[in-house]
Amino acid sequence: MRTTRPRLAMAQLLFFDGQDKHVTAEWVAAELSNAGKNISLASVYNTLNSFVEVGLLRQIQLGGANIVFDTNTQDHHHFLDMKTGELTDIPRDSFELSALPNAPNGRSIDSWDLVIRVK
Numbered sequence: 319m320r321t322t323r324p325r326l327a328m329a330q331l332l333f334f335d336g337q338d339k340h341v342t343a344e345w346v347a348a349e350l351s352n353a354g355k356n357i358s359l360a361s362v363y364n365t366l367n368s369f370v371e372v373g374l375l376r377q378i379q380l381g382g383a384n385i386v387f388d389t390n391t392q393d394h395h396h397f398l399d400m401k402t403g404e405l406t407d408i409p410r411d412s413f414e415l416s417a418l419p420n421a422p423n424g425r426s427i428d429s430w431d432l433v434i435r436v437k
């Protein structure tokens with residue numbers, strides 16, 4: 319991946335403190351703007367998607383246009399706070415699921431994770 323100024327600024331924001339984060343593109347754009355780095359939302363999305371493609375981030379679809387990017391790329395699940403939208407990691411091995419349903423129409427399961435909604 320080529321190093322560009324937007325990519326470097328976003329890498330600093332997302333990875334340099336070593337803390338796992340769940341972020342939206344809007345949050346990233348606002349944080350960069352607060353730091354005096356104005357990067358368009360489209361550019362932020364493109365960069366986040368590039369990070370997903372190379373395995374630096376995981377994308378979590380929460381329905382509709384609600385997309386969150388996760389710096390924790392290990393297999394894990396989430397609690398979703400329905401009031402605040404906050405995601406909390408659930409370690410993959412913290413509970414057991416006895417079986418998965420069969421995939422429809424001859425397809426196969428590629429990956430899976432759970433989002434448990436809490437209030």
Ligand SMILES: [Zn+2]
Nearest residue numbers: 388390396407
């Ligand atoms: Zn997570």
